[in-house]
Amino acid sequence: MNEKGYYQNPIFPGLEQFNNAIPDYESATYLSSSDGNIDLKRLLDLNKKKKAKFYIVIPSAKEDVTIDGILEETGIDYIIVSSPSNGFWNIIPKKYLAYVSFDEKINLK
Numbered sequence: 726m727n728e729k730g731y732y733q734n735p736i737f738p739g740l741e742q743f744n745n746a747i748p749d750y751e752s753a754t755y756l757s758s759s760d761g762n763i764d765l766k767r768l769l770d771l772n773k774k775k776k777a778k779f780y781i782v783i784p785s786a787k788e789d790v791t792i793d794g795i796l797e798e799t800g801i802d803y804i805i806v807s808s809p810s811n812g813f814w815n816i817i818p819k820k821y822l823a824y825v826s827f828d829e830k831i832n833l834k
Contacts, residue, residue: 765819769799771832779806780823792817 773796781790792815794806804817 766799766801768831768833769796769804769825771834772796772827773798775827775829775831777806777825777827779804779817779825781817781821782823783821789823 776793776795779792779794781792783790792806792808793810794808794813794815796804797807797814798805802819804819804822806815806817807813808815
């Protein structure tokens, strides 16, 4: 506790540069197509109508979910997948998406 009665955040050895720092979002680096990298939404947009397998992890579920289907649409926080084998359409929140594997070569540009 300091002289004003407040507890100070702990300092961890080797992490001094990160302790008590407020992130600067203006200078943060994000994936963008301008520097050769690509973000997830754009990558999925470039590969619409392709067959893929979507691996979903929901923390409260007892087991992980895998959905085979065709990528129909993407949004900022969701993915829509149709399953031709059973006629189902799935809306997947991106926060639960672990990874995607495509059955064919993907488009990067």
